[in-house]
Amino acid sequence: MTRSLLPFLVLALTAGCASQQLAGADLDRVRRPAFISRIEDGAGPKSLVFRDDSAYGDKLKKLEPVEADRRLTVKLQQAVTRFEISERLRVNTLTQLPREAPWTQAVDPARVASVLESFLVEEVPANAPDYDLVTPLGADAIVEFVVQDFGMRSKGGRAGAYLRGYGRMFTLDGRSEVWRRPFEVDQVAAGDAHLDPFKVGKNPELFRQAISSMLDQVAAVFVKDLTPRDRRGGPPLPDLPTTAAPDTVPGSAGQPPPEAPPEKDLPAGELPDPDPE
Template sequence: MFRKDSAYEAKLKKLEPVEADRRLTVKLQQAVTRFEISERLRVNTLTQLPQEQPWTRVVDPARVASVLESFLVEEVPANAPDYDLVGPLGADTIVEFVVQDYGMRSKGGRAGAYVRGYGRMFTLDGRAEVWRRPFEVDQVAAGAAHLDPFKVGKNPALFREAMTAMLDEVATVFVKDLTPRDRRGGAPLPDMPANAAPDTVPGAASQPPPEPPKPPEKELPAGELPDPDPE
């Protein structure tokens, strides 16, 4: 993020943008994991679906995760899970939510969270895909309020809150897709859209007082980002 937006150069001072990005990434991963994001999408979508077949015959997600060992997967796997292992549990169709990327980005000094991936439904017998919905929610592109990365560095829960709101948007779209207006499906749904000046000390107009020497810059603690600007 810092590498792609030079607006933070003065704030970072001696901290290299590459290292600042690394530290911010650690903070974001502490706030929410890829598995937690996928799980929220699953739970929020399932709880909003109508209580009728086929949604009343869903296989226990814990059994599915155990068979596929998906509790252990934080990165998008290079090889797809062996979904045939789910067949003995009584499943004939898979609904899969994949988070491909998430994090923060910035443009012109305005930062925000983003998440992208896709949902799909396919049959176990033949792997025929019957539904697919890519998603991308980007606060910067949407013109949302600035999410100060330095505040996130001090309070990673701010990123989690932003991610939660975006995932709820995605779940709402998934529910509409998976609840057709009739058994043949409804009409296609629209795609989801996806520096203050420093204070000055007044002085005599003709003879301003000399500036006091600047104190030496304090070293940042290991793994930390600069403090956010005061409100």
């Protein structure tokens, strides 16, 4: 049985030395937040499978590990776009927040993207935006999610997906940071089921599902962080669910993996098939 990633995820999220808890008093002062989700230029997807793990030497035959990683990287790029990753994290966080101020007064994300001219074209590097451009929209705070590194890696012949980044919230008046949460999710470190890179090469959807599941778990923790229980000294808020809501971005992480296509001769440039068990 596959072990859940959630215990390791929570450990990684809460152990970050740069974390800052959101206080209810700070959230009470926010009137109109704007949400931004982005992926740093050069963050990925990356394949660190073959060059960092010699266990695949026999299966690669004459193919150099660096070249095998390059080919797998191409497959990972086909699995999910940078835009889909950033949007999934933003949407699944925002839609699970309580229907109360300030979240119900958040700036329309389409207007935010329009003024920043961001994330609308895949080829444009998602560098840090000019946050001052959001002020005319009435925003007084920014909630930002940043993916810094993602892809696949392997150790001891066991491969998996990984995802690293942070979330933060800061006011536009003085740029005071009131919340920060780094995250690092790693299937290999968590001891999760082996994500066979050769199968991913044939069926990139397997990588998409792994990353989608990670993003949903990160979003669930972000929701808890952004719902402090000490607002205005009122009654305690109800406990939040520990799992993400149904997918709101194409590509469900909760669906069973699709069957791999029938075995056939692959065109030049594909990863070699794994040796029979």
